[in-house]
Amino acid sequence: MKPAFLINRESHTVKKNGSVLAHVPQDLVTFTAYIDDFSRLESVLKQAAAARCDSVFIEGGDGTIHGVLSALMHVQNVFNPLPKIILLPGGMTNLVAKQVGIHKPTPAKVKAVIEGRGRLLRHRLPMLEVDTGQVYYGFLFSTGALPNGTRYCLEYIHTKGIEGSRAVLATVYQILVGRTGLRQKILTPSPFSLRTDDHNFAGEHLISLASTLPYPLSGFHVFWGGKPECNKLRLTYARSDAKAIIRHVIGLMRKEKPPKAIRKLSQDGFISLECQRAIIHHEGPIVLDGEFLANTNGTITLSITDPLEFTGVK
Known part of the structure; x- marks a missing residue:
């Protein structure tokens, strides 16, 4: 696995307890970006694609996940195939990550996912596409x-x-x-x-x-x-x-x-x-x-x- 780590340090739990992804051994990570400007997400994902990342770890709340996955759908043509998505709950509600992400994430669990070990759960789930003119x-x-x-x-x-x-x-x-x-x-x-x-x-x-x-x-x-x-x-x-x-x-x-x-x-x-x-x-x-x-x-x-x-x- 060649993972990209996208971390929102301003998300509630990340800001309160620190980032889990930041404590994963860096020799396992292909690309890391800290999300401080959502308008740059498409550019960040293009950089991850250029680094040949095949998976995207997202650490943040529902708004962060929404922003990253929306950007991914807008630039999906730069990935072939689309990367696997791994979610770490980092916000207050964590609606999506609780259902299809890493439960109570730790650096050891993230390492196990990267190395393909442990009790991995795989879900195939479509997103909503909402067209209001945008x-x-x-x-x-x-x-x-x-x-x-x-x-x-x-x-x-x-x-x-x-x-x-x-x-x-x-x-x-x-x-x-x-x-x-x-x-x-x-x-x-x-x-x-x-x-x-x-x-x-x-x-x-x-x-x-x-x-x-x-x-x-x-x-x-x-x-x-x-x-x-x-x-x-x-x-x-x-x-x-x-x-x-x-x-x-x-x-x-x-x-x-x-x-x-x-x-x-x-x-x-x-x-x-x-x-x-x-x-x-x-x-x-x-x-x-x-x-x-x-x-x-x-x-x-x-x-x-x-x-x-x-x-x-x-």
């Missing part, structure tokens, strides 16, 4: 209440030092059982239309989210029907007239959903589906992997890329 790549796209909740989490939960799945649960708790004014602000209906090959909706919605990850929201199983690892775009939305919201959100914490529960979700305005492509019109904030994208009142096209190969270690 093309973005990521793993979790959302509109409505989730962007509103993300902003609340950043301003009021993360600032208290609450991280990861605890931050997600704390945010959901405050929205559902906290102040009525907060709940009304987060769950404000907004215009939304959706078209796939076999599903259409136009009206107002409370929330939508789409992902290629098996479990994109810590602690909640937000897709039902189909298989968790299906190499398809999975999408769930709630209409503005959705009923029994608190009961259904609590129900999403259960992994298995019996047919009766799935029918009740649909009857109460919660729809989940799989597709290869979805066309959305939405007015309001949109978020991809925790990063706010420029608002658009035009068409948003969601599709999926060819699968990338991720290597993880338990």
